[in-house]
Amino acid sequence: MSLTLCGRAFKEVAPRRYVATVEASELRRAIEAVVEEEAYISSISAIDMPKEGKIELNYVFWSVKHRAAIVVKVAVDRSDPVVPSISDIIPGAVKGEMEAHDLMGVVFEGNRSLRRGFLASEDVVVRGVYPLKKDSGV
Amino acid sequence: MALVEIPIGPQHPALHEPVMLKVRADGEDVIGVEVNTGYNHRGVEKLLEKNSWVRGMYIAGRVCGICNAVHTQTYVQGVENLMGVEPPPRANYIRTIVMELERIHSHMLISAVMAEVIGFTTLFMLIMRDREKAMYLKELVTGNRVHADIHVFGGVKRDLDEVRRSRVLDELRRVEERLKYYRRVFETDYTIVRRLSEVGRIKKSDALKLSVVGPTLRGSGVRSDVRFEDPYAAYPEIPFSVIYRDEGDSWARMMVRLDEALESVNMIRYALERLPQGPAVPKAIPRTARPGEVFSRVEAPRGELFYHIVSAGGTNPYRVKIRTPSFLNVLNTESTYLGHRLADVPVILASYDPCISCMERVLVVDERSGRRVYMSLKELAQVGFG
Incomplete structure (x- = not known):
């Protein structure tokens, strides 16, 4: 089973869980298509993958219309983790982006609220460490 | 009326979800709310x-x-x-x-x-x-x-x-x-x-x-x-x-x-x-x-x-x-306080069901005179109601 939104196929990986992987340049278009489906943003989870040299971002939505979780995955370069912000498309994403920035160092271009110390404690911020990175030493 | 900035919280570190609401008010009317977190991120x-x-x-x-x-x-x-x-x-x-x-x-x-x-x-x-x-x-x-x-x-x-x-x-x-x-x-x-x-x-x-x-x-x-x-x-x-x-x-x-x-x-x-x-x-x-x-x-x-x-x-x-649900409910609702009166802030915050019992003390600063008054959340709720 799969779900097609805006010409993109979302694969059903488990019951009521649809996942698609996109390029960073296509991210905003994919998110716009998902938001159209009566969806709220549930979470932005960043996963550090030092072996592959990337950070994987999972934008998890719940669609009230489809009664399914729709996940958009995007991989960013670990040494330069920059991705366009989606906070203007769905304002509920602002804090999720702030969290991923503070704990994993991802830069969401266009989100002006990004700052260190949003969640992380001051000693971690002063050392310039992103605590959820695998090699952070935390 | 004086512009006042009212920090609500941060609260007791032993309780979950410590958070601080920085409320800016023009007299009785709320004109801005900023939610601050990170006081006790436990990792x-x-x-x-x-x-x-x-x-x-x-x-x-x-x-x-x-x-x-x-x-x-x-x-x-x-x-x-x-x-x-x-x-x-x-x-x-x-x-x-x-x-x-x-x-x-x-x-x-x-x-x-x-x-x-x-x-x-x-x-x-x-x-x-x-x-x-x-x-x-x-x-x-x-x-x-x-x-x-x-x-x-x-x-x-x-x-x-x-x-x-x-x-x-x-x-x-x-x-x-x-x-x-x-x-x-x-x-x-x-x-x-x-x-x-x-x-x-x-x-x-x-x-x-x-x-x-x-x-x-x-x-x-x-x-x-x-x-x-x-x-x-x-x-x-x-x-x-x-x-x-x-x-x-x-x-x-x-x-x-x-x-x-x-x-x-x-x-x-x-x-x-x-x-x-x-x-x-x-x-x-x-x-x-x-x-x-x-x-x-x-x-x-x-x-x-x-x-x-x-x-x-x-x-x-x-x-x-x-x-957690409060991450969305408390942090994403800053705009819902706007246009209400100061006494409504605790009501709105409580209606999102955060861990509020620990947000005990509130500091009211009069921006013109620099006067500072400590109030409990409950006292704030009773200020100017009616």
């Missing part, structure tokens, strides 16, 4: 990475004191998926009973806090007294009054015997009676209705954009409940109706909670009367999981609780991302 996600799957069970339950069983459920059901184990039906029923008891006492707690915030101290005490009956039921089932710790991979830690089962059924009647009374109070009391109606309104179209969840979402007319849309544990077998209202204000959110608590009573009764026979406690606990990832969702008392669990195989998780 639970990192802690989970560094510990085994089995230890994670206990860590997850300690994310939140009030809704600990739902945290354990979200973690355990996700890990069970990765481990390839399925809990027996009886265990699923017991888990569900504990989670619904938790919903009842959590909803009673916030009703009590709301009553206190608007100056009804006696009502606060009465609800807290009766909430203890629900806590007692939780203790009867799990052996613990607060931290249930009943989940284990592949079942529950403790079975429910006939004596305790009938005792819970018996005591449940009293809880129901009191809940009905409090629902009537919140529905009909002139002052409560006046203080909560039209305050902190979120329109249906905004609710999804702001990505609020749980009673806050359902209070804005969106019929979304994880138990119904994405059922887990024993919820597919237990009939219940999804409570939602169209008003979208603080009063609607409280009414959704009280109606839900009554619905929970019926669900617990149904589950206890039809408790399946068979084993509930597993003989051995699996310790390793397959590589893969799970998106685990549960309807906590405050809304959708989400865990993203990533496994690289072995005995430890690779990454666990936790998103």
Whole structure:
């Protein structure tokens, strides 16, 4: 089973869980298509993958219309983790982006609220460490 | 009128979700609210990475004191998926009973806090007294009054015997009676209705954009409940109706909670009367999981609780991302305070059901004279009302 939104196929990986992987340049278009489906943003989870040299971002939505979780995955370069912000498309994403920035160092271009110390404690911020990175030493 | 900046919080570090609201007010009118966090980030996600799957069970339950069983459920059901184990039906029923008891006492707690915030101290005490009956039921089932710790991979830690089962059924009647009374109070009391109606309104179209969840979402007319849309544990077998209202204000959110608590009573009764026979406690606990990832969702008392669990195989998780309902409900609703009066701020905040009991002191700064006055949240709620 799969779900097609805006010409993109979302694969059903488990019951009521649809996942698609996109390029960073296509991210905003994919998110716009998902938001159209009566969806709220549930979470932005960043996963550090030092072996592959990337950070994987999972934008998890719940669609009230489809009664399914729709996940958009995007991989960013670990040494330069920059991705366009989606906070203007769905304002509920602002804090999720702030969290991923503070704990994993991802830069969401266009989100002006990004700052260190949003969640992380001051000693971690002063050392310039992103605590959820695998090699952070935390 | 002077412009004033009022920091509410940060609160007691021993309690979960410490948060600070920086309120800017022009006289009585709120013109800006900024939510500050990070006072006590405990690094639970990192802690989970560094510990085994089995230890994670206990860590997850300690994310939140009030809704600990739902945290354990979200973690355990996700890990069970990765481990390839399925809990027996009886265990699923017991888990569900504990989670619904938790919903009842959590909803009673916030009703009590709301009553206190608007100056009804006696009502606060009465609800807290009766909430203890629900806590007692939780203790009867799990052996613990607060931290249930009943989940284990592949079942529950403790079975429910006939004596305790009938005792819970018996005591449940009293809880129901009191809940009905409090629902009537919140529905009909002139002052409560006046203080909560039209305050902190979120329109249906905004609710999804702001990505609020749980009673806050359902209070804005969106019929979304994880138990119904994405059922887990024993919820597919237990009939219940999804409570939602169209008003979208603080009063609607409280009414959704009280109606839900009554619905929970019926669900617990149904589950206890039809408790399946068979084993509930597993003989051995699996310790390793397959590589893969799970998106685990549960309807906590405050809304959708989400865990993203990533496994690289072995005995430890690779990454666990936790998103609690209050993260969305409290942080994404800064705009809903605007245009209201100072006395409405505590009401709006309480209507999102944050952990507020610890936000005890408030500092009022008069920007012109530089005068500083310490006030409690309750005193603030009474300033200039009427």
